[in-house]
Amino acid sequence: DIQMTQSPSSLSASVGDRVTITCRASQSISIYLNWYQQKPGKAPKLLIYAASSLQSGVPSRFSGSGSVTDFTLTISSLQPEDFATYYCQQSYTTPHTFGQGTKLEIK
Amino acid sequence: QITLKESGPTLVKPTQTLTLTCTFSGFSLSTSGLGVGWIRQPPGKALEWLALIYWDDDKRYNPSLKSRLAITKDTSKNQVVLTMTNMDPVDTATYFCARYRWGYDYWGQGTLVTVSS
Numbered sequence: 001d002i003q004m005t006q007s008p009s010s011l012s013a014s015v016g017d018r019v020t021i022t023c024r025a026s027q028s029i030s031i032y033l034n035w036y037q038q039k040p041g042k043a044p045k046l047l048i049y050a051a052s053s054l055q056s057g058v059p060s061r062f063s064g065s066g067s068v069t070d071f072t073l074t075i076s077s078l079q080p081e082d083f084a085t086y087y088c089q090q091s092y093t094t095p096h097t098f099g100q101g102t103k104l105e106i107k
Numbered sequence: 108q109i110t111l112k113e114s115g116p117t118l119v120k121p122t123q124t125l126t127l128t129c130t131f132s133g134f135s136l137s138t139s140g141l142g143v144g145w146i147r148q149p150p151g152k153a154l155e156w157l158a159l160i161y162w163d164d165d166k167r168y169n170p171s172l173k174s175r176l177a178i179t180k181d182t183s184k185n186q187v188v189l190t191m192t193n194m195d196p197v198d199t200a201t202y203f204c205a206r207y208r209w210g211y212d213y214w215g216q217g218t219l220v221t222v223s224s
Contacts, residue, residue, distance in 0.1 A: 034210035
């Protein structure tokens with residue numbers, strides 16, 4: 001299985017901050033990397049697919065970059081509704097493994 | 108409008124078999140490139156990928172659970188069914204189904220399954 005490692009595991013930030021979350025794959029996954037946002041009691045929501053493609057309806061303050069093994073999710077200016085847990089996931093090969101999550105909290 | 112919804116028991120006993128149904132609308136699983144997968148999340152923990160069935164009936168499983176899982180589809184009914192045998196309390200989780208294209212772009216609300224005697 002491909003292991004996905006996110007950092008940090010948790011993060012405190014303020015509204016308006018620029019935030020970056022990183023995800024590293026244990027082997028090359030090309031650009032087959034997706035990012036999800038999950039709020040308590042809700043299903044995950046796809047934000048970014050194929051490393052840098054913005055899912056329809058997702059605000060442009062979210063962006064993704066990277067390839068091979070190293071990826072980042074950036075939120076350019078945090079909004080109150082962005083405080084949530086974020087997961088990366090590889091879809092290069094099954095099992096489509098997820099990272100352990102990054103909890104973004106209000107400072 | 109694309110929707111998915113999970114259904115099945117909320118409580119199962121240890122050693123029993125769990126059967127979950129994902130009923131979807133707004134797309135057809137006969138469309139090339141599409142799939143429907145199952146993902147679970149134990150309370151307070153991370154997401155765990157379980158299984159995926161593609162439009163061409165190709166089936167993929169999490170190797171760590173492969174011996175216990177089976178996924179099938181009924182294209183005419185717009186349903187995907189996941190069965191998991193020999194349930195254990197550690198399998199207590201919210202189980203989600205989701206449509207797969209590039210990523211999992213549409214999700215059901217999830218169903219909490221508790222394993223307890």
